[in-house]
Amino acid sequence: MVQGMRNKRVHYKVIEKAHRLIKNGQVEQLDNGRYNVIGDHGTYNVVETPEGDLACNCPGYRDKGSCSHSTAVMMFTGKAKYL
Numbered sequence: 001m002v003q004g005m006r007n008k009r010v011h012y013k014v015i016e017k018a019h020r021l022i023k024n025g026q027v028e029q030l031d032n033g034r035y036n037v038i039g040d041h042g043t044y045n046v047v048e049t050p051e052g053d054l055a056c057n058c059p060g061y062r063d064k065g066s067c068s069h070s071t072a073v074m075m076f077t078g079k080a081k082y083l
Contacts, residue, residue: 018072
């Protein structure tokens with residue numbers, strides 16, 4: 001596990017998938033703070049909250065508080081350069 005944004009722990013498989021999403025051009029910035037991420041099971045919306053966190057509407061994020069989609073956006077925007 002790797003420390004992610006705001007001290008959330010991110011599993012290495014999530015990081016690998018996030019890298020793949022970026023590499024394959026599956027992260028799209030819509031406007032300031034809103035992104036579409038084309039995942040394996042659908043297209044998900046990732047938004048930046050007023051506190052500066054990222055939230056995704058996928059089931060994984062709802063269950064765990066993090067996901068490959070939000071991690072991909074962190075990497076895509078440079079907020080998680082160490083991942």
